Amino acid sequence: MIDPSMVPTIDPNPLPAPYWLFKTLLLITFTLHIIAMNFMLGGAFLAVVARFTSKGKEFRNRIFLDLAKKIPVFLAATITIGIAPLLFVQAIYGQYFYTSTILIAWPWFLLLVLLVVAYYGFYYVTYNGQRRPGPAGIVLLVSLALVLIIAFIQSTNVTLMQTPSHWAAKYFASPTGWSNNISDPTLIPRYLHFVTSAIAVGGILLVLLALARWKSDREYANYLFQYGGKAFMYATMAQFIIGSWFLFSIPRNFRMIFMGDSPLASALFLVGILGTVAAIFLMSGAIRKQNIRVAAYGVSGLLAVVMITMILMRDILRDAYLEPYFHPHQFAVKTQWAVLPVFLVLFLGGVGLWLLMLKRYGLFSGNKVPPTESLPTEPAEPKAEIVG
């Protein structure tokens, strides 16, 4: 174990609000960030697969084009929402966060360079997917590879920040910021666990797109549904192997927190596993019966619950790792009452304005199909069939 004196001391300024508030904001904004990230990463992955398997399958090419248009928006959301958890994690876990990022400083810095390149790549595909499907496919593949590398750097940082005992050896071997954390047995399974769940959520994104087109373009919507639903099922089934690998890679005393030692953590774990199993069966049944609503509402609802349990378990695991060094009572707290209400009011106002912007744009009215793409105005299919 590292000499605890290597863990940097907190700076002299007190925490400007209670610890629990930062923790709550961290977990909520991180969850939203992960959802956006999953849509982006999973969407990009499924778009690449669709593009490179589209020979003779016109619908696959449409999936590629449909997704390509949405990925930059999801990436914008990922980055924009991601700033908040990045802020709050520094407010309460700063000593760990800064130190681990310094150890991997160059990858951490280059992450942003990769991000800019990937981002412009996604925009290139958005604007050129139709006209130049060949190059666009390759650019999309490159951008996907770059965001996968970024995800790996993020996983490296998270595993490193919660293991201070690994810091000194890495730093004194080389202070140039080129360390890695490959020697941590949890890194690879943890990374694969996150990436695979992103693919599963990407599948749900396609199911939601299918729902939006269910009335207007049933044949294509049904194809989307099958493609997305199966992607969700296969990726989630793979999690039973990858997730177990991850579970057994973490030290036994941490694993046992989720297997009896802590009732709350164990309950979360159980809900997560049962929710995942239920989601697979529900999706399988929905595909068989062509019931888009069950897939779109039922499975996503279950998935949201599973995701929340996973985020909470992730947090419990981090605090378990840091238990020898980190305790919330280490913080001096002096709430900035002169600013905090300003933030809360502006936050609520901002969310309201944001919703109003989406509403006035017509994003809630179902009037999404632009005139150029609008289809012949056939009467919608009878409602019974949609449900049945």
Next chain:
Amino acid sequence: MNYPIWDVSFGAGLLIALVAGLHVFVSHFAVGGGLFLVLTERKALKNHDHALLNWLKSHTKFFVLLTVVYGAVSGVGIWFTIGLISPTATSNLIHIFVWGWAIEWVFFFVEITAALLYLAGWDKLNPKLHQWYGWIYFWAAFASLVVINGIITFMLTPGSWLDVHKFWIGFFNPTYFPSLFFRSAICLALAGIYALITASVQKDKDLKARIVRWGALWTIPSLLALIPFGYWYIREIPAALFLSARGPMPTATHYAFLAWSLLAVTIILMLLALFTPRRMHLAFALVIGLVALGAMDSFEFVREDVRKPFVIENYLYDNSLYANTMPGDGGFTVDNLDTVGVLHSAAWIDQRTITPDNKIAVGHEIFRVECQACHTANSYRGIHQLLERRQWSPATTRAMLTGLSLMHNGVMPPFAGTDPERDALAAYLDTLQTITPKAAAVDGKVIYQNNCSMCHQDHPNDQFFTGIVTDPTAAADSLKDLTTIFPLMPDLKLNDAQRTGLVQYINTQRPPAQHAQLSPSSEGGK
């Protein structure tokens, strides 16, 4: 030393300069360009100028692709970079201003959404609603400047925050408003300059001319407004601090000169563009952009340089030591290090004792934790280059470390640590000097520049020129042991010829009044 130091061989400061220097040039455009979009749309609709409207559509795409992608990511990039290079400062700023940043995040979120919808809405929304998104974009972008400006200016002029530690006192600090006006003018100026870039590739020459004239209308008055705002800004910076932008501190002085000159060049180029608007070529637009980038980054360099040696003025040194002892400082203060030593305070060093064998290695570690926030061994602000130029003896190097805080009008922090630690650092620095000193110079000017000009100013009123007796022989005698004049001066051990040379140089630099008195007497002595 509370945090590990990232060893960036070419210079950590250079990396921040690179990331921030390009970011500000896009982020200020992101604010001013927002207002430009919506007002240009209004103008085009009012005049039924379809050509202008079509150009504005493509300009919007350019604007969004540049600001939403590069602008946003490079902004996060500054944050990443300062966290890697100045984690202590970042941690302090986060704990002081986390709610400020959280507020900025809300504006940022609204801003990005509005930008994407404004771009996507060109062909979908009625003009009134479309402009509504444009206005929301602009005000959200401006509000994010309003917030971040409080944090940036706080670092230079924390003002009475240092006593009361209250958020709004630190936020609305002495340079808050001049900086806000100054930066707002930059935003508007850049809106016009960037418009030239997309205008220059238009085939319709009448359209091109209309855009160039319209852009110049944004840029020229804004650039002129920078002059009074700049003076206001300077007046609010404590005079002693701004001294380093006029004195011998090389970087700040050069950049202050560059900032004003490049500003003048930008104005002249814009006037040229205004007189030949139909001939605006992409290359010319890019030249104007580059000159403006140079002017803007020079201003940012001056702001950073006059703040030295602090990252938060009078609170935290660039090398992450606190200026004063306070609860929670972790012992990372100059006073504590002078008493306890670096080796027993810093967490991230490998050696805890100094032996003859490890002296240079310890010196290197001390260099890393105390100096490398700004300097490198032989690259950006390299000590190697500095020593090669000055040709100090090991004894001089060691002595210079004692009076470090007097260098360049106080832009260096004091050396913090014990005497053996300073010796170890000096021993390491000596290894960076690879050429053996040439035969001792006797030219007074060279001696002055190599040994005296770090602390003394090239100004007749500096003590250096006024404080020494006028009689040449007595003056030369007084230079035998400099430490008797002032204990923090190095004992240069100058020989007779060198002392005479130095006195001759001093006599040429004295204030005219003294010089006049001196001449007859020295002539009389012959």
